[in-house]
Structures are given as structure tokens and as C-alpha cells.
Amino acid sequence: MMAVVWVRERVPDLPRDVWWVIAVNASMQAIFNFVTIFVNLYWWRQGESILAVSLFNLAGTVALFASYFLGSHYLYKRDIRFVMLLSSIFAGVTFLALFFYVPGWRTLFTLGIGMAFGLTQGFFWAANNSSMYTFLKSEQYADYFSINTVLGQAIAVAIPLISAGIVGAAGFRLSFLIMLVFVLAAFVVSIRLPHKGLAENLFQGRIGFREVFAKPGTAWVMAVVMCTGLVNQFLTLFSMIYIFTVSNNVGIVALLNIGYSFILLAALTWYRRAHFSQDVWLVMGIVLILASYGLAFLVPKNGWSTIVVLLMRVGGLYLQGASGRQRYRVIMQGDVVWRTRFGLWMEFPFALSRTTILIGGLFVRTLGDAAFIVLTAISSGAMLALPLFTRMAIRRYEAAHGVGAGL
Known part of the structure; x- marks a missing residue:
């Protein structure tokens, strides 16, 4: 009892x-x-x-x-x-x-x-x-x-x-x-x-750009989604490939993923308990991801692949958590129908970013070749632009709702 x-x-x-x-x-x-x-x-x-x-x-x-x-x-x-x-x-x-x-x-x-x-x-x-x-x-x-x-x-x-x-x-x-x-x-x-279900048809009425993006900060959120999609898809695809280059044995792949899950859980706990601003977490994620890119090019692949993946995943956790939380503040301005319609609009940059990386992945033959370098450069550029676009979205949102609103 x-x-x-x-x-x-x-x-x-x-x-x-x-x-x-x-x-x-x-x-x-x-x-x-x-x-x-x-x-x-x-x-x-x-x-x-x-x-x-x-x-x-x-x-x-x-x-x-x-x-x-x-x-x-x-x-x-x-x-x-x-x-x-x-x-x-x-x-x-x-x-x-x-x-x-x-x-x-x-x-x-x-x-x-x-x-x-x-x-x-x-x-x-x-x-x-x-x-x-x-x-x-x-x-x-x-x-x-x-x-x-x-x-x-x-x-x-x-x-x-x-x-x-x-x-x-x-x-x-x-x-x-x-x-x-x-x-x-x-x-x-x-x-x-x-x-x-929904009370209104999402594809009728106020679904045009002007209607959906009339709320402050929403236009900049689209740029945030585009950058986040480019970075996350690159990390998802190639962190997986790096694990497979370590071993294609089912047991080893499973143990590596379990180990990363425990580390991510510890990283997530720190993210929740440490009282850093979302801007600090975003920069921390970018630094870790850039470090993983540097290791990927500078050191032998098989020996350091596990460390490369570790930095990618922890950095990706902080980047996605910080940018997602800031983006969520802007999304929560409207009612259920508006949020869902805005979500439909966000699918366009999200789809474009993911397909860009995956189409590029079709041309990658080995890790480190020319196609891989181009995709790494695209991901890095998007990652460095992300804090700027996030700041612009939040600045316009807070100008209308007040500093710290929605946190």
C-alpha cells in the first residue's frame, strides 16, 4: 500500500x-x-x-x-x-x-x-x-x-x-x-x-505567409529551423556511419549506442540542473560539434571514431535543446490551429535541409572525400549562423511580450 x-x-x-x-x-x-x-x-x-x-x-x-x-x-x-x-x-x-x-x-x-x-x-x-x-x-x-x-x-x-x-x-x-x-x-x-481532431481545415482560411507570420519572431524561426535541420541531419547520418566504421558487429554497435545513451542522460541531467542561459548552451553545443569535425579530419578514423561520435551527440543534444527551447517560445504565441499551421510552414525548411544533406550523402564514397568535406562545410556554416538567427527571433518576440517571456 x-x-x-x-x-x-x-x-x-x-x-x-x-x-x-x-x-x-x-x-x-x-x-x-x-x-x-x-x-x-x-x-x-x-x-x-x-x-x-x-x-x-x-x-x-x-x-x-x-x-x-x-x-x-x-x-x-x-x-x-x-x-x-x-x-x-x-x-x-x-x-x-x-x-x-x-x-x-x-x-x-x-x-x-x-x-x-x-x-x-x-x-x-x-x-x-x-x-x-x-x-x-x-x-x-x-x-x-x-x-x-x-x-x-x-x-x-x-x-x-x-x-x-x-x-x-x-x-x-x-x-x-x-x-x-x-x-x-x-x-x-x-x-x-x-x-x-482539429476544428478548422488547416489548408483553408488564414494559412498564407502574411497571416501565419504576423506574430513577432516567426519569420526568423524559419531560418533557425533551416540551420538546425542541416546540422542535425548531418550529425544523425554521419555519427551513425562513424559507429559502423568502428564495427559492423551487432553486439558492439548495440553496446556503443547504449554507452552513448548513458552519457547523453548524464549530459541531459547537467543541462537541466545547471543554471546557464540558453545562449551559453547553444555555444557549448557548437564548440563540441566543431571539435568533433576537427578530430574527424585530423586523426585516424577507426581509433578516434568513438570520440568523434561522442562529441557529435553531446554537442547535438545541447544545440538542439537550446535552439528548440527558444523556438518553442515563439511557437506558443497562438492558438492550437495557428500553431499547427505554423508547424506546416516549418516543414518546408526542415524538409529542404534534410534532403540537402541526404542528397549530398549519395555522393559520399568514403569519410573525408570531397563530397564529405562540402557537407561538413555546409553544416558548419549553418551551425555558426544559428545563434544569430535565434537571437533575431527572440529579440522580436521579447520586444512584444517582454524579456524572459515564455521561459
């Missing part, structure tokens, strides 16, 4: 609908974590090809943004539950297609599976973002994000460990079938979501 009371005192008091959203998030995070590590490793092991990994992620990115817009349309025509169910269905298609993969048709399967996974992500994020704006009150955001963060870190440790054991014992194909358990869990929990 005392244990039950202890748990109740520490578990945030959130509405039941929000807990169902959190449960869906946990199931989908397990799927995303598995695909990010093991499906990309699966393509890499087909011939240690950066091209195959880039092509898979590029196809997924294109499908992600197309399905995000389609999902946003269905948020008005149908509801959040319908869009989330679509996401889980395409997750099932992804793993079934991986199970039936034919090596002779590698390019076709790479594109098709990448698109199926992109549809999974696009529908999920459309429904997830809308559910966050619809079900949560402003004072509940902190509890919601803290729960998702804790669950995300637990999943980042558990899924690689469990999946590595399954892949090592039974191979990739059986592991793809076992992932259907998580797909089924996401589907069942999604059914419990309420029939709630």
Missing part, C-alpha cells in the same frame, strides 16, 4: 487521454530506435555502402514530409486516432517488407522500405504534435516532456540490448517479425485515443 502511495505521489497527474498518447509514443519510440540502429546497420552490411544508407533515409525523408501534410489534412477530415492508426499500419508494412527483402532488388526494396518508414514517421508526428496541442494544458507540458524523456532514455538502453540479442541469436529476418509486437502494441493503444 505504501508503495502505491509513493508511486502516486511521484507520477504526474495527467489526463487519461494524455497517458494514452504517452503509451503510443513509447511504442513508436521503440520502433524508431530499432530502425535507426539496426535497419541502417542492415543496409550497411549489404556492402558497407554509404549510398545505401543515404538512399534509405532520403526516401524516408521525402515520404515523411508528404505524409505529414496528408496526416494534417486528415486531422480535420477524420481525427487524431485515425492518423495514428495509419502510422502503425505503415510500421507493420515496413517490417514485413524487410522480412521479404530480395537482395537482387536491393535498390527497389531500399526505396520502398524507406518510403514505408517515412510514412510511418510522417503520420505519427502529425498526430503526435496535434495531440500535444489538443490534450495538454500549458502547465502540463513540463510533466509531459519529462515523462517522454525518461521513457525515451529507457528505450534507448533496452531496445538495442534486447534487439542485439535477438539479431545475434536468430538473425535480422526474425527480429523484423518480432518488431511486429511493438507495431501491434502501438495499434492497440492508438485505438484507445479519443475521436478528437
